[in-house]
Amino acid sequence: SINKCKHLHISNDLHEVAIYFLKGQVVENVETFCDLGVMIDNKLRFNRHILYFVARAHQRANIILRCFITRYVGVLMKAFNTYVLPLLNYCSPVWSPSYKCDVEIIEKVQRRFTKRLQGLCDLSYSERLNKLNIPTLELRRIHNDLCMCFKVLKGFTLDCLTNDFAFSNINTRGHSFKLVKEHSRINCRLFFFTNRVIDIWNSLPENVVTCN
Numbered sequence: 001s002i003n004k005c006k007h008l009h010i011s012n013d014l015h016e017v018a019i020y021f022l023k024g025q026v027v028e029n030v031e032t033f034c035d036l037g038v039m040i041d042n043k044l045r046f047n048r049h050i051l052y053f054v055a056r057a058h059q060r061a062n063i064i065l066r067c068f069i070t071r072y073v074g075v076l077m078k079a080f081n082t083y084v085l086p087l088l089n090y091c092s093p094v095w096s097p098s099y100k101c102d103v104e105i106i107e108k109v110q111r112r113f114t115k116r117l118q119g120l121c122d123l124s125y126s127e128r129l130n131k132l133n134i135p136t137l138e139l140r141r142i143h144n145d146l147c148m149c150f151k152v153l154k155g156f157t158l159d160c161l162t163n164d165f166a167f168s169n170i171n172t173r174g175h176s177f178k179l180v181k182e183h184s185r186i187n188c189r190l191f192f193f194t195n196r197v198i199d200i201w202n203s204l205p206e207n208v209v210t211c212n
Contacts, residue, residue: 002023005022005028007020007029007030008031008040009042012043036091037090038090038091038095039052044188045188046095050097050106053088053090054088054108056087057087057109058109060083060087061080061109061113064076064079064080064084064113065113065116073119073120077117077132084109084113088109088137089140092141092144092145093145093193096145096196097191098191106138107137109137114129115128145196145197146201146204148193148197149165149201150209153177161194165179174203175204175205175206176206176210177209178201179198179201179202181198182195
């Protein structure tokens with residue numbers, strides 16, 4: 001289907017964009033494209049993806065609070081975990097933000113929802129999380145990063161990311177599966193999954209990284 005095909009020119013220099021043809025038709029050039037549910041722009045940033053899915057998450061959270069007759073916290077949190085969290089967790093190793101402003105935008109979804117629960121409006125956000133026994137959304141994304149890193153290194157996924165990791169030859173401290181962090185000149189590489197997860201992975205205890 002030629003009409004569904006788009007051309008995304010990824011570069012810091014966007015002045016000279018090539019024109020591509022498919023069966024005699026010009027392939028439309030776009031600044032943002034959604035591939036497998038993840039929106040990416042022509043500078044390998046995910047700002048629009050974050051804004052789009054945060055807006056949908058707020059909408060679903062508001063619908064839950066309006067449509068549910070019960071005010072029981074356990075039921076409302078189960079609805080939140082079922083209908084809202086999948087929007088904010090889907091493919092997070094791909095688009096997980098590193099800028100504080102983006103982290104706060106995402107965290108605001110859970111912060112607003114928990115504040116409107118019965119008996120929790122006068123508590124701080126950290127107190128509400130402790131009372132509900134749930135982590136922050138940022139901590140969930142870190143957990144997803146570590147799980148994906150574990151799967152890649154243990155061979156539980158495709159081999160396409162294995163070559164992006166290099167084990168360290170220096171094992172003076174910590175566990176024996178430490179990874180080397182590459183020097184990155186541009187942010188899209190610096191904050192990419194295979195670079196972003198290394199510091200946290202290297203800080204894990206030995207019994208975690210060596211388990212089966």
